[in-house]
Amino acid sequence: ILPGVDDGADCLATSLNMARMAWAQGTDLIVATPHCCRPDQSQRLSPAALADRLEALNRALRDDGSRLKV
Helix, strand or coil: CCCCCCCCCCCHHHHHHHHHHHHHCCCCECCCCCCCCCCCCCCCCCHHHHHHHHHHHHHHHHHCCCCCEC
16 A cells, blocks of 8 residues: 555555545554565665655645545
């Protein structure tokens, strides 16, 4: 669900749409498990970069009025 990470959401808008669908189905918490340690990954993100994306997504969710947390 983290935007621009792995094979999930390609952008923040897609992440928000995914979160809205999850919330509508009763999900209130999503655990993001990025594949940051895969040796075949061409663009590895540092733990700090992943944390920044997580923080930005949770902020966008709050701004969107969602109570879902990632």
